[in-house]
Amino acid sequence: MGSSAAWRLAAQGDRVTLLERFPPGHDRGSSHGTSRIFRLAYADPFYVGLAARSLPLWRRLEQETGRQVLTLTGAVDHGPAATTEALYEALTAAGHPAERLAPEEVAERWPGLRADTGAVFHPEAGRLHADEAVTTFQQAARAHGAEVRHGVRVTGLSVHGDAGVRVVTDTEEELRGDAVVVAVGGWAPGMLGGGTAPLVGGVPVLRVTQEQPAHFPAEDALTWPSYIHHPGAALPMDGLTADGVYGLGSTDGVKAGFHGVGPVVDPDRRDRTPDAAILRELAAYAERWLPGVDHTAPEAVTCLYTTTPDHDFVIDRQGPVTVLGGFSGHGFKFASVIGELAAALVRKEPGPSRFALGRPRPTSH
Numbered sequence: 540m541g542s543s544a545a546w547r548l549a550a551q552g553d554r555v556t557l558l559e560r561f562p563p564g565h566d567r568g569s570s571h572g573t574s575r576i577f578r579l580a581y582a583d584p585f586y587v588g589l590a591a592r593s594l595p596l597w598r599r600l601e602q603e604t605g606r607q608v609l610t611l612t613g614a615v616d617h618g619p620a621a622t623t624e625a626l627y628e629a630l631t632a633a634g635h636p637a638e639r640l641a642p643e644e645v646a647e648r649w650p651g652l653r654a655d656t657g658a659v660f661h662p663e664a665g666r667l668h669a670d671e672a673v674t675t676f677q678q679a680a681r682a683h684g685a686e687v688r689h690g691v692r693v694t695g696l697s698v699h700g701d702a703g704v705r706v707v708t709d710t711e712e713e714l715r716g717d718a719v720v721v722a723v724g725g726w727a728p729g730m731l732g733g734g735t736a737p738l739v740g741g742v743p744v745l746r747v748t749q750e751q752p753a754h755f756p757a758e759d760a761l762t763w764p765s766y767i768h769h770p771g772a773a774l775p776m777d778g779l780t781a782d783g784v785y786g787l788g789s790t791d792g793v794k795a796g797f798h799g800v801g802p803v804v805d806p807d808r809r810d811r812t813p814d815a816a817i818l819r820e821l822a823a824y825a826e827r828w829l830p831g832v833d834h835t836a837p838e839a840v841t842c843l844y845t846t847t848p849d850h851d852f853v854i855d856r857q858g859p860v861t862v863l864g865g866f867s868g869h870g871f872k873f874a875s876v877i878g879e880l881a882a883a884l885v886r887k888e889p890g891p892s893r894f895a896l897g898r899p900r901p902t903s904h
C-alpha cells in the first residue's frame with residue numbers, strides 16, 4: 540500500500556521519499572510471494588465498486604512500467620446457494636458479467652476443482668503476482684522522481700501541528716515533510732501508538748495474526764481460476780473453523796489457505812515455522828475439494844494478517860498523517876486504488892467514510 544501511494548503521489552509531482560524497513564523482496568509482512576487473488580465478487584456493492592476502480596489502475600501500472608502483474612483467469616465462488624446468489628446479484632447489479640453454475644458444471648469446466656452446492660463464476664478476476672506488484676509500484680514511483688530507500692527502520696514519528704511531521708530513523712537521521720503516509724502492516728499498532736498520546740486517534744483494535752496457506756503441485760496450475768469456498772454445510776470440516784477457504788493457481792502450484800485461523804503474533808518475534816496441524820487440515824481439504832492437486836506434497840508459507848473488528852480497512856488522515864492499515868487478509872487486490880485514495884488524502888481531499896478513523900465498529904469478530 541505504501542509503494543502504491545508513493546507511485547500515485549510522485550505521479551502528481553510531489554516530492555516523495557519511501558522508507559522500507561526490510562530489503563527488496565522480503566517475506567516479513569503481508570505482501571510477499573507469487574500470488575494474491577484479484578476479484579470483484581463481494582456481496583457488498585461498496586467493495587464491488589472499489590475493486591472495479593482498482594482494475595484500470597493496475598493496467599496503468601503495467602503500461603507505465605512494461606511489466607505484467609495481473610492475469611485474469613476468472614474466479615469461482617462456491618458454497619451455500621444464498622451466498623453465491625448474493626454475489627451474483629451484486630456483480631450483475633453493478634454491470635459486471637457473472638454466471639451461475641451447478642457443481643457438476645464446475646467439475647466439467649475445471650476438473651481439478653470440486654464445488655459445493657452452488658457456484659458463481661465471473662471473468663473479471665484472477666491473480667496478482669505479489670512480489671512483482673510491489674517491485675513494479677516502486678519502479679513506477681522512481682520513474683516519477685520518488686526516492687526509494689530500503690533497510691531503513693523508522694524509530695520515531697512526531698507531528699508538529701498541521702505544519703508537518705518529523706521522522707527519525709535507526710541511523711538517527713531526521714527527515715521532515717509536509718505529510719506522512721503510514722502503511723506498515725502488522726507494525727501499525729506499535730507505530731501508531733496507544734495510551735494517552737497516540738500518534739492519531741480513533742484507530743480500531745488491530746489484530747495481527749500469522750496465517751499459513753500452502754501450495755500444492757498441480758498440472759497447468761496457471762490455468763486455474765481463483766476460488767473461494769464459503770462456509771456452509773460442508774464447511775467447517777473436522778477441526779476447521781475458518782471463515783472460508785481461498786486459493787488460486789500460481790507459479791508455485793495451486794494455493795489453498797484457511798481465512799483467518801492463525802494465532803496472534805508480534806511481527807518482530809513470531810516463529811515462522813509452519814504449523815503441522817494446519818498443514819494436515821489443508822491437505823485433507825485438498826484431498827476432498829481439489830482433486831487436481833497432489834494433496835500429499837504441500838509447501839507451506841506464512842504471512843501476516845492485520846485485521847480490524849469488522850474486516851473493513853483504515854484509510855484516513857488526521858492532520859499531516861495518513862494511515863493505511865487493517866487490510867484484514869483481503870486488501871491486496873485493492874492496492875492500486877488505495878494508493879490513489881492515499882494521494883487524495885494527502886492533498887486534503889475527503890476519503891471514504893467507510894474507512895474513517897474513529898468510525899463505530901464492532902468490538903469483536
